[in-house]
Amino acid sequence: MTTIENIAVIGAGIMGHGIGLEFAEAGYAVAITDTSTAMLDAAMDTVTTTLAARGRNPGAISRIRFTASLEEAVRDADLVIEAVSERLSLKEQVFGELDRLAPPRAILASNSSSFMPSQMAPFTTRPDKVLVTHYFNPPHVTPLVEVVRGPQTSQETVDTVRSLYETMGKIPVVIEMERLGFIGNRLQLALFREAVALVTDGVCSIEDVDTVIHSSIGRRWSVAGVFEVFDLAGLDTLLAVSRALFPDLSTATEPPDWLVKMVESGNLGIKSGQGFYEWDTEHSEEARRRIRTALTVTGKSIEVTR
Ligand SMILES: NC(=O)c1ccc[n+]([C@@H]2O[C@H](COP(=O)([O-])OP(=O)(O)OC[C@H]3O[C@@H](n4cnc5c(N)ncnc54)[C@H](O)[C@@H]3O)[C@@H](O)[C@H]2O)c1
DSSP states (O other): OOOOOEEEEEOOSTTHHHHHHHHHHTTOEEEEEOSOHHHHHHHHHHHHHHHHHHOSOTTGGGGEEEESOHHHHHTTOSEEEEOOOSOHHHHHHHHHHHHHHSOTTOEEEEOOSSOOHHHHGGGSSOGGGEEEEEEOSSTTTOOEEEEEEOTTOOHHHHHHHHHHHHHHTOEEEEESSOOTTTTHHHHHHHHHHHHHHHHHTTSSOHHHHHHHIIIIIHHHHTTSOHHHHHHHHOHHHHHHHHHHHGGGSOOOSSOOHHHHHHHHTTOOBTTTTBSSSBOOHHHHHHHHHHHHHHHHHHSSOOOOOO
């Protein structure tokens, strides 16, 4: 297996800064880079504050270097995690640059939420070393990483990355057959599509959907998976309900117009102050605190600072 000592994170946004800080806490040398100096500066502040609040490893901050130069960031990397914005053309370009600039031994991983290894591997000369490592936000709190192999990813690459995450205390799930959205986002988006249909049809409000989730199924899913929950309910009941409901569930192939219009008019959620809900500072902080507390109970302790 490849020895991992130096890790480069490309993109210092919501995901990149958290991915980087956790590797530094685990004892790795980390370089974080971004094309936006404003994002790099913000990441530096947030990483410093978050590491101090977590207090797990006082030396962690000294293991991170922030640089605007991609070349400098990946020069000595054994593993590169790409966490740039979710546009395939950008990922293709970045993977081409990483292949040119990173050492031939380096594994090139993408934190893409949806794109598959086979969509990025052709832009490199090392498809055996390309895979997806898909984290969930906040990445330094949520234990799971989906490790997705493409058709050309080598077993050595998968084993190296899986073992790295196991050593750090993450929970890696290796997905042997790549598929858009992997597991977590396919499940999440299937639920979202049905939620959208219920709201669009006037069956219930957005608030009703969220209340139902966090007061029932979501609460159960934090401790037991969908199959375990249904084993408790009884498969005869499950089969009957499946027969009744499957034909009635949404099969929409496009997001609704109202969501398209929201995004076009700049209503992007917490980052713009308006999404499905209104987000003033107080509400934003309360939501972050509530989620952080719940994640601390169910997973590792965390400080969500952005
Ligand atoms: N936000 C989430 O909840 C979440 C969860 C899992 C996975 N992801 C995935 O992680 C990736 C990053 O998402 P995010 O939410 O952190 O986005 P973000 O917008 O917060 O950060 C993306 C960063 O990439 C930088 N960037 C753009 N082009 C670059 C380049 N050529 N080189 C270096 N940096 C560049 C941007 O300046 C920005 O700082 C995406 O692929 C996304 O799908 C996001």
